[in-house]
Amino acid sequence: MNPLTLPVSRTPAYVIDVAALKKNLQTAARIKKESGCKILLATKAFATPATFPIMREVLDGTTASGLYEAKLGREEFGKEVHVFSPAYKEEEIKEFLGLADDIYFNSIAQLRRFLPTVKQAGKKTGIRFNPGYSKATVGGALYDPCSPTSRFGILPKELDQVPWDDVHILHAHALCEAMHDGSVGLIEHIGKNFGPYIKRVKAVNFGGGHFINKKGYDVDALIKAIKEFRAAYNVExxxxxxxxxxxxxxxxxxxxLDIHPNEKNTAILDASATCHMPDSLLIPFTPPVIGAGEPGAHPHNYLLGARTCMTGDVFGEYSFPQPLKAGDQIIFGDGLQYNLVQATTFNGTPLPDIVLLNENGKCELARGFGYEDFRKRLG
Ligand SMILES: Cc1ncc(COP(=O)(O)O)c(C=O)c1O
Known part of the structure; x- marks a missing residue:
């Protein structure tokens, strides 16, 4: 049995730990206060409106990867809305401009094409470039925005063709779950190699992937690097x-739900890696389970698998102090990032409830889903 159970009324459920979220936000608040930078929430990773009142207290706004995220940011979060897309369509640019404060382009051709419309709307432009910094990503080439075949950002050799008088923000996203050495390394790399272009803009956006709340991340080192960069270039x-x-x-x-015996015993769950934690199969990684250890660490070993038809829909292999049985609760840690935004109903699997674990220890249903959500999408 796990040492911890959560008082949810049904499973599967994504449970947002409000106290832990606030603690994470305190790190962002400190970085902002001590370095003078702005911090936006990348809604591609997490975009649950029930938490926005808490997040909005600290963060400066959101950054969107597409039209719907931009709309969500504008309607539900408020504050600043930034947008980056690898390419915009002619028919959607006006809608984007109605939602966004800052619109970032991925090519000089798109920037030039849409610049008159952006200016007419009184919005600001950014240009994303590929700084050629591949040192600090997890997940290999699949997650490296600076790989030699990456489609993200103009190449350094194109920087001289940018109409800088009309560009407000220089943007580079190069990290994935990077520790402070990755964040500091990126800031220093850009400062050292791209000074003439930094001098042409009002702000530099160092993207996401700064894993500021991971144990061992030296927040002071990040703050120092940002302060030095701001002092050197006088930019936001x-x-x-x-x-x-x-x-x-x-x-x-x-x-x-059941235990399936084979060469290894599988505990079959009502949650699915494919549907509810897809990155764990894609990257791949084995998500932590509260109260469980690596195989062999405790006496009772199990694969934790889903009830979908996909053979590989397995979270991983774990060991438990006691044998598992039907009805036991399994709690995967770090359950939010990129999960709620990517969840699917493959195989007719129900979407997990979204639940807030409030600071008083009580669970509150933020949103439940049902057959209608599955049916609607199928047309
Ligand atoms: C342009 C951009 N900004 C921000 C992020 C957020 O990254 P993370 O969730 O790793 O912090 C990503 C992730 O892919 C991204 O592509």
Whole structure:
């Protein structure tokens, strides 16, 4: 049995730990206060409106990867809305401009094409470039925005063709779950190699992937690097983390439905890696389970698998102090980042409830889902 159970009325459920979220936000607040930078929430990683009143108290706004995220940021979060897309469509640019304060382009061709419309709307432009900094990403080439075949950002050799008089923000996103050495390294790399271009803009956005709430991340080192950069170039600095803001601030809670014996015993759960934690299969990684250890650490070993038809829909192999049985609760840690935003109903699997674990220890349902949500999408 796990030492911890959560008082949810049904599973699967994503449980947002409000106290942990606030603690994470305190790190962002300190970075902002001590370095003078702005911090935006990258809504691609987490975008649950029920938490926005808390997040909005600290963060400066949101950054969107597409139209719907921009609309969500504008309608539900408020404050600043930044947008980056690898390419915009002619018919949607006006809608984007109605929602965003700052619109970032991925090519000089798109920047030139849409510049008159952006100016007419009185909005600000950014240009994303590829700083060629691949040192601090997890997950290999799949997650390296600076890889030689990356489609993100203009290349350094194109920088001279940018109409700088019309560009407000220089943007680079190069990190994935990077510790302070990655964040500081990126800031120093850009400062050292791209000075003439930094001098042409009002702000530099160092993207996401700064894993500021991970144990061992030296927040003071990041603050120092931002302060030095701002002092050297007299520009505003923006960070747009996603995952780090909700890192370890919630759970995916499941129930054991049955135990399937084979060479290894599988505990079949009502949660699915494919549907509810897809990155764990894609990156891949084995998500932590509260009260469980690596195989062999405790006497009772199990694979934790889903009830979908996909053979590989397995969270991983774990060991438990006691045998598992139907009805036991399984709590996956770090259950929020990139999970709620990517969840699917493959196989007719229900979407997990979204639950707030309030500071008084009580769970509050923020949103439940049902057959209608599945049916609607199928047309
Ligand atoms: C442009 C951009 N900004 C911010 C982020 C957020 O990154 P993270 O959630 O790793 O902090 C991403 C993630 O892919 C991104 O592509």
């Amino acid at each position: 600095v923006i960070l747009e983390p996603g995952g780090a803001l909700v890192y370890n601030a919630g759970y995916l809670v499941a129930t054991v």
